Amino acid sequence: MGIPLTIKPQTLIGCPNCDLLVQRPSSKKRHDACCPRCGSLLVRSSLDSINRTLALSISGLILFIPACFLPLLELNIYGHTGSCTMIKGVLQMMKSGYWWMSCLVLFCSILVPFFIQMLLFGLSLALKLGAWPSLLVRPLKLYQSLTEWAMLDVYMLGILIALIKMEDYGDIFPGPGLYCFIGLLVLATLSILSFDAGLAWSLIERRTP
Ligand SMILES: [Zn+2]
Structure with missing residues (x-):
């Protein structure tokens, strides 16, 4: 399945475990982001x-x-x-x-x-x-x-x-x-x-x- 045209490829990150492409969380104050398919940690929270x-x-x-x-x-x-x-x-x-x-x-x-x-x-x-x-x-x-x-x-x-x-x-x-x-x-x-x-x-x- 292709990536929808409204999503910029640069904003995507790949899951290191199952290769699923996920859109990077966009807010400045983030929490840990996990893969929706396998639960692997994708992005650590970086408060401020x-x-x-x-x-x-x-x-x-x-x-x-x-x-x-x-x-x-x-x-x-x-x-x-x-x-x-x-x-x-x-x-x-x-x-x-x-x-x-x-x-x-x-x-x-x-x-x-x-x-x-x-x-x-x-x-x-x-x-x-x-x-x-x-x-x-x-x-x-x-x-x-x-x-x-x-x-x-x-x-x-x-x-x-x-x-x-x-x-x-x-x-x-x-x-x-x-x-x-x-x-x-x-x-x-x-x-x-x-x-x-x-x-x-x-x-x-x-x-x-
Ligand atoms: Zn995954």
């Missing part, structure tokens, strides 16, 4: 997803500055004291000849997470205001492809390994930047989780003339 993403992305963007520029770790090794920031770490790696690794860290741990927060901020603000729906298609596609490259959690793991490894050589203390970085990691994860790309696509589809 746009407002939450907007608030979380603004907070994430604010925390980016201290997380990058304040000391992550403060060191006292054999009487020498010093501190290490995210930006300093990248520059130090470049100076030491590990330019490819420094580019990778810069890209995955600073640039991509920053652009993702910027995109989430811009998208949620535009969706909230109902503005420029046709201009949101490319940023939304870019956001969906960039999320695979954000690796703040890997960087956090690196900091923890450095903390444990270097403890044998001297005193290491967490700096204010580390607390900001942990806050940023939590906010970045929550903002990605709270953003409902399916809802965004459906709003763009309905508002595009």
